[in-house]
Amino acid sequence: MRRIIILIVFMLTRWIVPTNAQPQCTVTHYDETNGMAQWFVTQIVQDKKGMIWFATWNGLNRFDGYTLECFKTRVGDGIDLPSNRIQDAVLTDDDNLLCKIEEHIFLFNTKTCKFSKVQPEEERRQLVMFQRRITHPSVPHSDIFECQDKYGVRWAIGRDGHIAYKQNGQWITYPTSIGQYRYLHYGLTDHQGNVWFRSENSVHKLTFSQKNFCMLPQDKPMHVRAFCIDNAKRYWVTTRDDASIRLFDKDNHLLGYLGRDGRLHPSYTSFGSPIYHVMQDTHGTFWLASKPDGLYRLREHNGSFNISHFSLNSNDLYNIAEDQYGRLWVGTFEGGINCIEQPQAEQPVIRNKSNGLSYPQDAATRVRQIHITGNGVLLAATNSGLLVADVSKKDARQVRFKLHSRHAQEAESLSNNALMYVLEDSKHRIFICTETGGIDQIASSNLLAEELSFSHFNTATGFASDLTQSAIEADGSILITSSNQLISWNPDTKQTAVFDANYWKHSFRYSEAIPAKLPDGHIIFGLQDGALVVDSKSLRKSTFVPPIALTALSIHNGSPDLAVDGLNTLLLKRPEDRDITIHFAALDYADGGSINYAYQLGDDASWHEIGKEHSATFLNLSPGTYQLKIRSTNSDGVWANNVRTLTIIVEPTFWETRWAQLxxxxxxxxxxxxxxxxxxxxxxxxxxxxxxxxxxxxxxxxxxxxxxxxxxxxxxxxxxxxxxxxxxxxxxxxxxxxxxxxxxxxxxxxxxxxxxxxxxxxxxxxxxxxxxxxxxxxRMRKACAMLKKGLLVKDVAYACGFTDVVYFRKCFKAETGMTPSEYRDENYGR
Structure with missing residues (x-):
């Protein structure tokens, strides 16, 4: 009886990783709260460019994925529309809209955004066409609208708003529904495969995707800290908060919870110590690194484990690695690296910096992870940099450690001293995850060189994030965990793809757990509240290329011109027109909020990435001809080949022409x-x-x-x-x-x-x-002439009109620099 109960419990706790991605459907509603001009929508149309148009009882609404702009008759616009109540709309061959308004037909030019009256004969013909036009009927109570998404999944939408999809020949009710709306009508299937419905007071968009992940089942959200795939193809999962250890077989059956008694328990049991790392050595012995309870050795026997406990110089352990001699190298939070010699002995020899291990005394005491290469080089990720040692020596006391750290003046040093993880890929390249410096790759061929050179991949070089925690190689790329996103990076092509909340349709926060490849080929990642299981082969981004539309143009802070999408050349004649703002949109209706933009002004200019901002402002443009180029990603963040070019001609005034320069x-x-x-x-x-x-x-x-x-x-x-x-x-x-x-x-x-x-x-x-x-x-000339003849000073003064001889002397010296007597003595007789 007890065995039957245990079997039932095991069956209830079994979980299956889906071999195929699961279909997903996201429903988005649009009404007056989103900017719709009127709640009653009579028709939904998409033009050839990709713009969505809603015919309403309050004009025509244009939707670019961001905003809804309303076009209707206004006082004084010269358009004799009987009302703004548009009863129906249809796309013409030349990409305009024929609108039925109060039993009259009007043409709406999608480029100029203007209404015009059609000729009477054409109007009569179009009225007959509108009356005969077959539109998809509203979904009656017993009828169901069916469609197939781009992944080949069949979907059904009923009048009551319920959604179902077909799998293995059976219809499965989807947990999300459109909701209870009367008069549900099919609108259109747009260029991306999104399906649009209209009801009595809303528009509803159904976006289809695939869920290519699942969550590891657990009793409640817990911080997952470590994984281990053992020799029996079981996998171990440890959690930090409740100090539990779960074992699963290769078919994803839960084998049980490991207790401190060494037995597997069918129901929740805490191990009692938070385990930060689990590894199995070459002898089949399991080693558990605990924080803060030290090291555990587990030897399996007849379905249970014999447990031994050892204390190190610091019992806050993070990681364990085995070298070619079977020694264990243990990274601690405060005690640096410990070496366990003869780990199979009853009492192994434990060496550290205080009892024989030649270890830097004042550096690298906090060790997060240790990796040992095939030729015996130990690489340790620490809070102080990269610790390197040759552990191919038999005597651990002869091992010498070298610490490589960041140097601000050396471009080829580490980008950051706080290291998280060291990965050696299948080509034996070494990559280092840093806490805030992106990925560093060791460029030096000799890992034991006195100085190592590093190549850097971070946001400054176009990498997706500077926050990198751990990594795993999969399908030719490296999957890197960041704080809230998974980054796929190809080290050969340097291309990255980011899988974040927009991609998963769910928000994840990754833990520092080292990812592992499960026996069935899926990859498991630790989370702050569980574990994420992913089929790496299904990690693909959308290849949709959204066209870019120009949606508005403002000149000199004037009212925006909404009829600019047909514009290829913009001519600015007046000096006051040289301040412009251009609004644009990539017509991707899957998730417009995830699209990033960039623009280039001039052929020689660089691309300016502006994030999710979908407008660009240019102030005081100089006279000349410019090529404005705009590009974007799609909703999956993939840069698309969708460059839109606008020629901007700024005419010079006469005073700026060459004639003026001449x-x-x-x-x-x-x-x-x-x-x-x-x-x-x-x-x-x-x-x-x-x-x-x-x-x-x-x-x-x-x-x-x-x-x-x-x-x-x-x-x-x-x-x-x-x-x-x-x-x-x-x-x-x-x-x-x-x-x-x-x-x-x-x-x-x-x-x-x-x-x-x-x-x-x-x-x-x-x-x-x-x-x-x-x-x-x-007078001075005459005085000089008379003094040269040797006349007396007083006679000269009186002859030259001076009544005061003293005054004469003063004036003469000021003029010549000599007294009259000196002048006479020097020049007399010459």
């Missing part, structure tokens, strides 16, 4: 020439003034007794007759009054027949000096 050049040349001519004129004028100035001073100095009255005063100068007469009068006045101390400008002006101001201007223009300056210079 004009600017001519103006500059003219201005520079004018400046140069003016400068030459001023130089010539000053030279002429200086020559006249010197000539007339010389003339005054010569004295009237040596000058012929009829002699031309300036034989080398060409002067106007009136100017020459003016200077003759001025010189005559100065000659006759040079010794007069009371000489003044007024008398000189009167003698030259000019005003005081006229005298000043005339002298400045001809000689470059004022009359008073000229008189002063004439």
């Amino acid at each position: 004009l600017y050049t001519l103006i500059l040349i003219t201005a520079v020439g004018g400046v140069l001519r003016t400068r030459r004129y001023i130089i010539r004028l000053k030279r002429r003034q200086q020559e006249l100035h010197e000539a007339y001073l010389a003339l005054l100095n010569a004295g009237s007794e040596t000058r012929d009255d009829h002699q031309e005063p300036m034989p080398r100068q060409v002067m106007k007759p009136e100017d020459e007469a003016f200077m003759q009068r001025a010189v005559t006045f100065i000659e006759s009054h040079l010794s007069d101390a009371d000489i003044n400008i007024g008398d000189m002006a009167e003698a030259t027949a000019t005003s005081r101001s006229g005298l000043n201007r005339k002298m400045k223009s001809l000689l470059g000096v004022t009359p008073l300056d000229f008189i002063r210079e004439a």
Whole structure:
């Protein structure tokens, strides 16, 4: 009787990993809360480009996967629509829409987004067509609408909104339904295979996918920490929170819970210690790394296990690895690496950094995982970097460890010191998962080299994430767990694919458990609340290429123009039109919120990835011709070959043209020439003034007794007759009054027949000096001439119009730099 009960319990706890992906259906509802203009939808149409149109009783709604835009008649638009109540719509051969409105037919141009009236003959013909047009009937109470998705699965949708799919010849009710809606009508099956329905007050979209994963059954959500596939093809699953250990056979039957008594129990039993790693050595002995309870050795005998317990220098254990000599190398959280020699002995020898193991004393005490290559090189992922040692030596005390860590100034060092996992793939390449630095690959051929070089793959180089926890090789790629996503990475092509909540239709958070390949070929991943089982061969992304539509254009913060999808060239004529915002959408209706975008402005520009933002703003565009290119991923995050190009021509104003540049050049040349001519004129004028100035001073100095009255005063100068007469009068006045101390400008002006101001201007223009300056210079010249003849200083002062000899000396020294006596002594007789 007891055996029968146990058998029943085992049958109830059996689970089967699905060999084929399971069909999934997601239902999305659209109504006025999503932006629909009116709740009553009469028709659903998709144009050839891929845009979805809803005919409603409040105009025509355009849906690009993000927003619903309404097009209808407005006051003053010149469109004589009887109302905005669209009763039906059909797509024309030229990709426009014929709309039936109050028994009239109007054409809606999908490029210009304008309504127009059709010709009477055409209207009558189209009215007959609308009356005869066979649309899919509403789903009556006893009828069912059937369709087949892109995976070949048959689906049925009933009037009551219930959904079913066909599997192995039988209809299976799907747990999700459309809901209770009256007048359920089939709308269309779009280009992706999504099926659209309309009801009395909503639009319903059915998106089909496949569930290619399952969850490992467990009593309640628990943090899964370790897996182990043993020699008998059983697999072990340990959980941290409840310290349980479950064993399953190769056919996914639950064999039981391992208790501390070494027996398998059919119902839930806690082992009592959280197990972080399970491994089976070459002798068939099981070793369990516990945190915080140390090391357990399990030897199987007659269906049960003999359990031994050992303490290390730290009992917070993370990982165990076996070398070619059967020694165990154990990674601890605080004690670094421990070596278990003779592990099969009753009392194995345990070595660590305090009793003979040559280990860095101040580094790498926290060891997360240990990997030993086939040629005996130990690689340990620690919180301080990568610890490397040659463990091919028989004596563990001769093993020397080398710590490789990150150096900020060395580009080929580790990207991060906090390492999570070391993976050696089938080509013997070493990859390291880092906590926040992505994936590092050892580029050095000699793992025991004094310095190792690393290649880096992270978000800066286009990798999907910097957070990497563990990895497993599968089907030519490496599957890497991040915090909330699974990354498939091909190290040869460097291509990545991200499987996240959008792909699974479920949110997962991965634990640090090392993934394992189950006996049936599926891969199991640890989660914070369970375990995920995946068929790696079915991990495929969608190949759908969504077309990109231009949905709106705003110029200089103006009202958006919604009729821009047919635009291939945008001409901007005015300077104020050079600030533009372009909105676009990839027409993928599976999940628009998962699409990423990038744009390029100019053939030589780089692509700017803008994430899920589906608009681009350009400010103060310079004159010229630009090629704006836009591309996107599909809803699975795969970049598609769907580049949409828009030519933008920014017309220059006249002042920005080459003619304006030529004009600017001519103006500059003219201005520079004018400046140069003016400068030459001023130089010539000053030279002429200086020559006249010197000539007339010389003339005054010569004295009237040596000058012929009829002699031309300036034989080398060409002067106007009136100017020459003016200077003759001025010189005559100065000659006759040079010794007069009371000489003044007024008398000189009167003698030259000019005003005081006229005298000043005339002298400045001809000689470059004022009359008073000229008189002063004439007196100094005469004083110099008289001193050269040896006359007394006081006689010279009085002869030159100075009544004060002291003042004369001061003025003379200021002019010549010498006193009158010094000048006379130096120049007398010359």
